[in-house]
Amino acid sequence: MRDDDRGAGAATRITPDAWLAARAALKDTCDRFTALAGGCDPQAMATAEWTVMDTAAHVTVIAWLYTARMVSDDTPLPVPGMAEHILATTVENIHAGLNIQMNRGYSERRPDEVLGKLDSAIDEILRLSADSDPAATASWLGGSRLPLAGFVAHLTNELLVHGRDIARGVHAPWRIPQRYAALFFELFLVDIIRNGLGTLLDDDRPVRQGRIAVEFHSAYTRPVTLVLTDGQVSAEEPSRHTDVRVWFEPATLDLVLFHRITRTRAAMSGSLRVWGRRPWLLAPFLRKVRLP
Numbered sequence: 001m002r003d004d005d006r007g008a009g010a011a012t013r014i015t016p017d018a019w020l021a022a023r024a025a026l027k028d029t030c031d032r033f034t035a036l037a038g039g040c041d042p043q044a045m046a047t048a049e050w051t052v053m054d055t056a057a058h059v060t061v062i063a064w065l066y067t068a069r070m071v072s073d074d075t076p077l078p079v080p081g082m083a084e085h086i087l088a089t090t091v092e093n094i095h096a097g098l099n100i101q102m103n104r105g106y107s108e109r110r111p112d113e114v115l116g117k118l119d120s121a122i123d124e125i126l127r128l129s130a131d132s133d134p135a136a137t138a139s140w141l142g143g144s145r146l147p148l149a150g151f152v153a154h155l156t157n158e159l160l161v162h163g164r165d166i167a168r169g170v171h172a173p174w175r176i177p178q179r180y181a182a183l184f185f186e187l188f189l190v191d192i193i194r195n196g197l198g199t200l201l202d203d204d205r206p207v208r209q210g211r212i213a214v215e216f217h218s219a220y221t222r223p224v225t226l227v228l229t230d231g232q233v234s235a236e237e238p239s240r241h242t243d244v245r246v247w248f249e250p251a252t253l254d255l256v257l258f259h260r261i262t263r264t265r266a267a268m269s270g271s272l273r274v275w276g277r278r279p280w281l282l283a284p285f286l287r288k289v290r291l292p
Helices: 016-038 052-069 082-088 098-105 111-128 148-170 178-195 250-257 263-268 279-288
Strands: 137-139 145-147 211-218 221-229 232-236 244-248 272-275
Touching: 016 052, 016 111, 016 148, 016 178, 052 098, 052 111, 052 148, 082 098, 111 148, 137 148, 145 148, 145 178, 148 178, 148 250, 178 211, 178 221, 178 232, 178 250, 211 279, 221 279, 244 250, 244 279, 250 263, 250 272, 263 272, 272 279
Parallel strands: 211 244
Antiparallel strands: 137 145, 211 221, 221 232, 244 272
């Protein structure tokens, strides 16, 4: 394949409008999440392992940690002992490692305390980042580099996905707005790939040699091609050399990536469509480019 068959490196999806939208989405989703979690039995099971308040505490400690990242990489984290765990975290070990350490580091489960801490941490994130460059990066899991806009979009998505877990557990309504999920795809996923994944996707499986280019389209995002080449992931602008094309509704892709629904269910609903000259390569691509 000639170099001119490949797309140019993807431009950032962070714009002034996207930054304002991400900040508004975080505040709105926090308000919805605290109303949901505060209005049901805190001991009800949200998942097979976590109660409603375990789930709320999980997103609360993430928000609390992110208050430090809004300042600088050097700002001490508010939960002791987390820096080393964050650096060593991969998609493979996060559930048995970092998530357990976060639960130990923040053991509060009284609803008023947990939800009050969540609300105040998100207010602090928005205050600290009000005059910041949303494209400025800070260290994230596995030594990856995430822009401030990506931290905000990721936290919003944590609230959306775990809010859905709680709602399903207590049989309450919950909605993931397409535009909010689109912000996660563009400001988090595309831009963390642009800025460097570190060891986040490392695993002990053999590295697949060769190139797989997957072009993503939706009504809410700019088209982008994510590329896996000899085990390394990059982002490009769309070009002629694409193996797989994916049309998606952002909320559905979000739930697929976080293993809440299957690709088959998403495809049967019409919310995820796959085609292209080598569509079977989506499977090995997603074995590497994955979320926990």
